[in-house]
Amino acid sequence: EVQLVESGGGLVQPGGSLRLSCAASGFTFSDHYMDWVRQAPGKGLEWVGRTRNKANSYTAEYAASVKGRFTISRDDSKNSLYLQMNSLKTEDTAVYYCARDGSGGNFRFDYWGQGTLVTVSS
């Protein structure tokens, strides 16, 4: 059974940093592109970014709203995905989901974690 479990959310002050993790199981993690998607309270979904797989050099892409502040990485030996968030703003407050791309790059998110809440507030 495919499982994605996020952790690391919490309360952080504006300008602060936080690192989220996503532990994957039930599939060959190293084969897949992996993404982060967020949802502000009461709002819609926003794609945050992705890391490609080893075959595609682990390259990353980011939404304009987080580029230069957020960094996505992965450790295939630990079946884990990470989101390093720096220079956090109040508008980054959201539930952050990790998601598996089941289509080899076409952003078809076939499995999602349960989400972890990040609150940016003083």
Added chain:
Amino acid sequence: DIQLTQSPSSLSASVGDRVTITCRASQSIGGYLNWYQQKPGKAPKLLIYAASSLRSGVPSRFSGSGSGTDFTLTISSLQPEDFATFYCQQSYTLSTFGGGTKVEIK
């Protein structure tokens, strides 16, 4: 950036109704359009990919159509478990989501 506009933003319907949700892209995206369902407090679930392909395990009352800039998600006969918010997503250039359509009980 490619923008996706969903309409309506919300609707009220009864069990058994046929429901249609529209998603319009700001530029042509071919068939690079997916649909998700999200229930309160839960992660989204993939329903339809590549505009019209039904994900395995998703009930056949869900269908998708369209190409280019105009897409639709149709629920042929609304069931109690279908009350949720639905999102379209483009994957032509990176990814963006539509604003969502909340389907409520009439």
